[in-house]
Amino acid sequence: MKSIKKIxxxxxxxxxxxxxxxxxxQAWDKISKAEAGVAQTNTALQWGIILLIFIPIAIGxxxxxxxxxxxxxxxxxxxxxxx
Amino acid sequence: MNHETKPNSxxxxxxxxxxxxxxxxxxxxxxGSLATIIGAQLFPADAGAxxxxxxxxIFAAGFIVRPFxxxxxxxxxxxxxxxxxxxxxxxxxxxxxxxxxxxxSYSSIGxxxxxxxxxxxxVQGLALGGEYGGAATYVAEHAPKGKRGFFTSWIQTTxxxxxxxxxxxxxxxxxxxxxxxxxxxxxxxxxxxxxxxxGVSIYIRLKMHESPMFTKLKTEGNISKNPLxxxxxxxxxxxxxxxxxxxxxMGQGVIWYTGQFYAQSFIENTCKIDFNDSRYILLWGIAxxxxxxxxxxxxxxxxxxxxxxxxxMLLGIIFYRPIYQMFLDKSDVSKTEVxxxxxxxxxxxxxxxxxxxxxxxxxxxxxxxxxxxASYSKVLVDTVYxxxxxxxxxxxxxxxxxxLETSTFWIFVGLVFFQILLVxxxxxxxxxxxxxxxxxxxxxxxxxxxxxxGNGVFGGLVPFVATxxxxxxxxxxxxxxxxxxxxxxxxxxxxxxxxxxxKDETIND
Numbered sequence: 001m002k003s004i005k006k007i008x009x010x011x012x013x014x015x016x017x018x019x020x021x022x023x024x025x026q027a028w029d030k031i032s033k034a035e036a037g038v039a040q041t042n043t044a045l046q047w048g049i050i051l052l053i054f055i056p057i058a059i060g061x062x063x064x065x066x067x068x069x070x071x072x073x074x075x076x077x078x079x080x081x082x083x
Numbered sequence: 084m085n086h087e088t089k090p091n092s093x094x095x096x097x098x099x100x101x102x103x104x105x106x107x108x109x110x111x112x113x114x115g116s117l118a119t120i121i122g123a124q125l126f127p128a129d130a131g132a133x134x135x136x137x138x139x140x141i142f143a144a145g146f147i148v149r150p151f152x153x154x155x156x157x158x159x160x161x162x163x164x165x166x167x168x169x170x171x172x173x174x175x176x177x178x179x180x181x182x183x184x185x186x187x188s189y190s191s192i193g194x195x196x197x198x199x200x201x202x203x204x205x206v207q208g209l210a211l212g213g214e215y216g217g218a219a220t221y222v223a224e225h226a227p228k229g230k231r232g233f234f235t236s237w238i239q240t241t242x243x244x245x246x247x248x249x250x251x252x253x254x255x256x257x258x259x260x261x262x263x264x265x266x267x268x269x270x271x272x273x274x275x276x277x278x279x280x281x282g283v284s285i286y287i288r289l290k291m292h293e294s295p296m297f298t299k300l301k302t303e304g305n306i307s308k309n310p311l312x313x314x315x316x317x318x319x320x321x322x323x324x325x326x327x328x329x330x331x332x333m334g335q336g337v338i339w340y341t342g343q344f345y346a347q348s349f350i351e352n353t354c355k356i357d358f359n360d361s362r363y364i365l366l367w368g369i370a371x372x373x374x375x376x377x378x379x380x381x382x383x384x385x386x387x388x389x390x391x392x393x394x395x396m397l398l399g400i401i402f403y404r405p406i407y408q409m410f411l412d413k414s415d416v417s418k419t420e421v422x423x424x425x426x427x428x429x430x431x432x433x434x435x436x437x438x439x440x441x442x443x444x445x446x447x448x449x450x451x452x453x454x455x456x457a458s459y460s461k462v463l464v465d466t467v468y469x470x471x472x473x474x475x476x477x478x479x480x481x482x483x484x485x486x487l488e489t490s491t492f493w494i495f496v497g498l499v500f501f502q503i504l505l506v507x508x509x510x511x512x513x514x515x516x517x518x519x520x521x522x523x524x525x526x527x528x529x530x531x532x533x534x535x536x537g538n539g540v541f542g543g544l545v546p547f548v549a550t551x552x553x554x555x556x557x558x559x560x561x562x563x564x565x566x567x568x569x570x571x572x573x574x575x576x577x578x579x580x581x582x583x584x585x586k587d588e589t590i591n592d
Binding site: 026050053060061072 | 146147150318319321322323325326328329536540544547551554576577580581582583585
């Protein structure tokens with residue numbers, strides 16, 4: 001189980017930036033396809049908000065993967081007292 | 084030191100906390116349920132400007148302000164106490180909801196109307212972000228050992244009951260005063276009614292005492308000086324915040340939104356079931372499934388939280404596509420045989436001019452009733468050009484306003500019930516699970532953020548991402564489900580591999 005946790009950690013590290021690239025590409029695609037004017041501003045606003053909140057989450061996934069790779073989750077605290 | 088609370092007072096604690104949280108969810112949902120009417124009354128007729136304000140109201144309130152509220156009020160709750168913080172969130176939520184009901188129409192005050200809506204909606208999002216963590220922490224810190232899952236599960240029923248209450252009051256108000264009066268002024272009733280509910284809840288909450296664990300911490304001078312810093316910059320705690328988010332709340336959020344919002348939207352907009360019927364299906368599903376929040380919460384005290392939550396996710400991953408395929412199959416009337424038709428009403432024809440060139444859209448709607456008791460409207464839209472040399476443009480036949488036959492109606496209720504049952508599995512034990520992960524002095528802050536990112540962001544994105552996926556080439560009506568299935572699968576793997584099933588029995592650290 002310990003090695004599975006570590007190997008998966010690598011996947012989470014890769015998944016974070018991959019998700020960021022995918023979302024950014026989708027944002028660019030949808031904004032450029034939207035009709036010029038208010039519709040385009042609206043699409044840009046939607047995607048701007050999504051990227052603003054999603055990028056920190058994707059960074060969080062990378063940090064999670066880094067912790068997993070470093071073996072931080074091999075033994076979880078038995079109670080919140082141990083944190 | 085014994086922190087266990089007497090049985091009669093624990094029920095007061097649960098009642099006071101749950102009522103307030105239920106009202107907060109009610110307040111948050113009525114805006115969403117009445118968005119179209121609010122748009123017509125308070126927003127400019129210009130579709131573009133209206134869409135911009137709507138985007139800000141929906142996206143910003145749900146995705147940015149809610150997690151921000153979790154941080155602001157979580158910090159406050161760990162600094163000054165749970166009781167006063169979740170009283171404040173209740174006042175903010177109730178006040179802003181009441182004020183939305185008082186905003187004059189766009190025709191009276193112009194752009195002030197949508198700006199006020201936007202500000203009050205953001206306050207709602209902020210308050211919601213602070214409420215849940217406080218209520219869950221407050222109840223958990225009163226709960227006796229071995230019953231934390233059972234007691235906090237009452238808090239978990241409130242989000243679903245808030246949705247139930249909002250749908251119920253809207254349908255009831257509309258039926259009593261009529262659809263026209265409701266669209267004109269009656270939509271304000273659910274908003275104004277909120278002040279009464281909030282008033283009662285504030286009165287009850289004011290009479291409650293502070294959480295015994297927080298009081299002990301305060302007496303001993305052990306309150307955190309900087310809860311945000313301790314929660315997110317201390318590796319030992321931050322790694323648990325990340326684990327809670329990716330291994331539990333992220334999956335819980337998508338299961339929650341799919342079962343209760345995507346299901347209703349799919350039934351109404353994709354299957355084209357009648358407006359009232361689609362709401363009745365959801366109301367029945369909620370009514371039958373809600374007790375299971377408490378069942379699974381209590382069961383998690385015996386067998387642990389992890390596998391109940393993960394089983395809920397796994398069942399969603401396996402059954403979502405067959406369930407939604409069944410929704411489509413059972414509501415498909417395109418192959419109805421002539422022998423099954425009881426009557427066909429006279430077609431209703433409406434003509435709408437397109438622009439000054441003289442072209443027009445002609446809509447022909449025919450109501451068809453079947454021998455089984457079901458009915459639907461067949462709609463044809465033709466474009467007639469002023470230039471006679473152009474041929475008439477025929478649209479594809481659309482079947483809408485479908486009323487299901489009784490047996491199919493109950494099959495739909497059963498399918499929605501099953502989805503909400505999965506919601507009860509993932510959501511029933513999660514408050515106890517989150518509370519047990521973090522120490523008392525930073526519990527409010529630490530549990531609020533992963534909850535609102537998981538529920539508000541990952542869950543709240545279900546309709547947006549489902550629509551995005553549906554825009555890809557080759558997509559089908561079921562393609563949108565890949566988002567909740569994918570996120571639930573990711574969360575299931577992370578939870579199964581990294582989470583522990585062990586319960587923290589004491590939590591009074």
